Amino acid sequence: MTIIRPRRRTDEAPLVLTTEPPRSLSFADQTAFWANLGVSLIGFTGAVYVLQPAGHPQLPILGALLATILGTVLGTGMVVAAGAVGARTGAPAMANFRGLFGTKLSYLPTLANIVQCIGWGVFELTVIAGGVLALTHGRVAHAPVIIAAGVLCTAMSIWPLRVLHILRRYVTVAVAISMLYFTVQLLRNPLPPVHGTSWSGFFPGVDTALAVAVSFVPLAADYTRHARSARAASGAAMLGYSVAQTWCYLLGVVALIQVGCDPNRIFDTFLGVGAGWVFFAILVLRESDQSFANVYSTAMSLQNLLPRVDRRILAGAVGALATVLALGVHDFTGFSNFLLLIGSVFVPLCAVLVVDYFFGRGRRGWNLDDNAPARPFMLLPWLLGFAVYQLLNPGSISWWAQLWMHAQNALDVHPGWWSSASLFSFVVAGLATGVLVLAERRFARA
Numbered sequence: 001m002t003i004i005r006p007r008r009r010t011d012e013a014p015l016v017l018t019t020e021p022p023r024s025l026s027f028a029d030q031t032a033f034w035a036n037l038g039v040s041l042i043g044f045t046g047a048v049y050v051l052q053p054a055g056h057p058q059l060p061i062l063g064a065l066l067a068t069i070l071g072t073v074l075g076t077g078m079v080v081a082a083g084a085v086g087a088r089t090g091a092p093a094m095a096n097f098r099g100l101f102g103t104k105l106s107y108l109p110t111l112a113n114i115v116q117c118i119g120w121g122v123f124e125l126t127v128i129a130g131g132v133l134a135l136t137h138g139r140v141a142h143a144p145v146i147i148a149a150g151v152l153c154t155a156m157s158i159w160p161l162r163v164l165h166i167l168r169r170y171v172t173v174a175v176a177i178s179m180l181y182f183t184v185q186l187l188r189n190p191l192p193p194v195h196g197t198s199w200s201g202f203f204p205g206v207d208t209a210l211a212v213a214v215s216f217v218p219l220a221a222d223y224t225r226h227a228r229s230a231r232a233a234s235g236a237a238m239l240g241y242s243v244a245q246t247w248c249y250l251l252g253v254v255a256l257i258q259v260g261c262d263p264n265r266i267f268d269t270f271l272g273v274g275a276g277w278v279f280f281a282i283l284v285l286r287e288s289d290q291s292f293a294n295v296y297s298t299a300m301s302l303q304n305l306l307p308r309v310d311r312r313i314l315a316g317a318v319g320a321l322a323t324v325l326a327l328g329v330h331d332f333t334g335f336s337n338f339l340l341l342i343g344s345v346f347v348p349l350c351a352v353l354v355v356d357y358f359f360g361r362g363r364r365g366w367n368l369d370d371n372a373p374a375r376p377f378m379l380l381p382w383l384l385g386f387a388v389y390q391l392l393n394p395g396s397i398s399w400w401a402q403l404w405m406h407a408q409n410a411l412d413v414h415p416g417w418w419s420s421a422s423l424f425s426f427v428v429a430g431l432a433t434g435v436l437v438l439a440e441r442r443f444a445r446a
């Protein structure tokens, strides 16, 4: 890869694929960035899936609290581990897979990430439009908001490092004040009693909180590669993301309980408190950093396929595509299930990546060149982990879920309260990679 060594704090991310990025993000910059990603309008409504895990009765409030904390901390741990690899190699997230699978095979996770990031980018643009709709009581049309948000997040993705500095300086404080305001206002009303709760959906609840954090696994290294040290990158992601997502989900749980667990009315609680619209507007505006992260990471993923194309051209094209797609989307229900399905690809992949980097071939330095040789056997633990995930949680796309239910019956595996798909998938993929790493070492010695 091309080697360039810019160092100043004002330096921007390299324009072409390189493993020598400017290391200009401080601990505070990164903590603020991850905290911003942890707070999302989707998080407030998504809390309903932790509170009422699919196929289970509602969790008690303590159960929802613990499931949120456990899922978030475990999911963030995976983000941290993937980010630590990027902080050490200096390569963007998808280019790291060249070391694990070889360059050509690294296109597999790259394509999955391009699909997931464009999907999330479109989703986030529609979430912003939904927020503006709630804020203006439907007085502003959908299309102009989508176009404005699309232009904003595309512009942000042209100057990613400058944007991260700005987020730290101005946006994170405003978001923290807004969250504090809503927390105080919502907790002033006593929570109505909730009946018929059960702990049976505890681990599915954990899985939900974990899945949202894990969806940032394939993006992490695009940002941590600019950290001054792997330790700072890891601490910042852990602190910023886990605190923010936990806070966001718990605020969502409180708001949901106050509107009888109807996610469609959740924004009413925020807008119903005195001056709520001011703080809600801040949260809507900051949702653009989520879209920005998706557009920028899609461009970086594309650069793994097109290493010599200027990332600004790629980001411009991706931003335009996401905006056009978002103009046509009004209902996201089916697509969000698809996003969760893609997200599940990255849980076992993270385990394989981390085990091979810290215990296997990565210890001697991965080959991240344009012609890194294929390591197809490394696909096996990934596939195994993916199968374990689907077996325990096949999701809500009916034909896909039915396929896996046949497999459950054939193997006599029946998911219960104990079956966290993410944890089992991560552990199985990690252990299987460990076996391959040991076999590779033996083979090298022989």
Ligand SMILES: Nc1nc2[nH]cnc2c(=O)[nH]1
Residues within 6 Å of the ligand: 040, 042, 116, 117, 120, 121, 124, 212, 213, 215, 216, 219, 290, 291, 294
């Ligand atoms: N990758 C990704 N994951 C998410 N999880 C929640 N929102 C997002 C998002 O915008 N992108």
